[in-house]
Amino acid sequence: MTDAQQHKRNDWLVVGKGAIGLLTACQLQQQGELIRLWLRQPTELQVAMTTVRGAVRRHHFAPWPKTQAARLAFIAVKAYDALPCIQQLQTQLAEDACVILSHNGLGTLTNIQAALKPRQQLWFLTTTHGAYTQSDCSKGHQLVHSGSGSSVIGKITPADSEAVPGWFDVLGQALGPLTLVERIQPCLWQKLLINCLINPLTALHQVPNGALAETRFEATLKKLFAEYCQLAAAAGYPQQETAAWQQLQQVISNTASNRSSMLQDRLAGRKTELDFITGFVLSEADRLGLALPAHQQLYQDCLAAGF
Ligand SMILES: NC(=O)c1ccc[n+]([C@@H]2O[C@H](COP(=O)([O-])OP(=O)(O)OC[C@H]3O[C@@H](n4cnc5c(N)ncnc54)[C@H](OP(=O)(O)O)[C@@H]3O)[C@@H](O)[C@H]2O)c1
Known part of the structure; x- marks a missing residue:
């Protein structure tokens, strides 16, 4: 040096x-x-x-x-x-x-x-x-x-x-x-979209990221995605929906064999970041007077599974 x-x-x-x-x-x-x-x-x-x-x-x-x-x-x-x-x-x-x-x-x-x-x-x-x-x-x-x-x-x-x-x-x-x-917030909302769809679903079903491309997850992913876009727009961080959906599919495919961090935490018996991912989405929805039934259901399912 x-x-x-x-x-x-x-x-x-x-x-x-x-x-x-x-x-x-x-x-x-x-x-x-x-x-x-x-x-x-x-x-x-x-x-x-x-x-x-x-x-x-x-x-x-x-x-x-x-x-x-x-x-x-x-x-x-x-x-x-x-x-x-x-x-x-x-x-x-x-x-x-x-x-x-x-x-x-x-x-x-x-x-x-x-x-x-x-x-x-x-x-x-x-x-x-x-x-x-x-x-x-x-x-x-x-x-x-x-x-x-x-x-x-x-x-x-x-x-x-x-x-x-x-x-x-x-x-x-x-x-x-x-x-x-x-402004970092728009980047964080973009990343939150990926996190709040991939993390809880893969951790709940104990599957690698790539499994989310299977048809059994398609309807759930679409509902979660639509609700997220509605929330993000109301919060002032509108998503470009086609690009955001493509990015989600790309992350699922590029990281197909990876275990999400929430799945890893769950398998290791560690506390997860659910409250700062889906929990944050739900508290923002509450603040903005929106109902997000698919995220609510996912959150309840995760709690019931012992997250
Ligand atoms: N790892 C990745 O590849 C990756 C990639 C992107 C984003 N992230 C995110 O980045 C964040 C950190 O992830 P990570 O994987 O680095 O987590 P991690 O391995 O759990 O590291 C966090 C460390 O901080 C320590 N810590 C927490 N509070 C402390 C305190 N008050 N004083 C001293 N040490 C303290 C923890 O100690 P204890 O273990 O004793 O609690 C732990 O060693 C998470 O939000 C994660 O989701 C991780």
């Missing part, structure tokens, strides 16, 4: 030892960024990361020192952990900290903004990169970058400072290609 790079490197607090957080931490460290982890139990962490090309890289992370205020925090946690995590982290964040949050689903941002101080900036990142972790006593903590993707980021708190933040390029190298958008 040259002196110039050394001088410019950013100092990141990265939360957790989960898949997306560690992927970001490893990729940023690889570019010479200073990364310390905020773990539930402060400890050093050795990670063996398998890249998408199958190479194995070793990374070592120190814990974030509690005496230091973080100016740059990357938080990729499950949606239900986002608010508790930021509340817990608040004493550790600088008055002008920049917080980058990433999770699937929607419905956390209002409370999170309220938990931040006036000069703290909130950014939201959504990614299609895929990763998973494995802990093996003999091999330590392992991270697999299972699929290369792209990411989109937007500022949630009002844009009062520089348009392109100083960390944008390194984050783009880590989780790129990275697109900076003025």
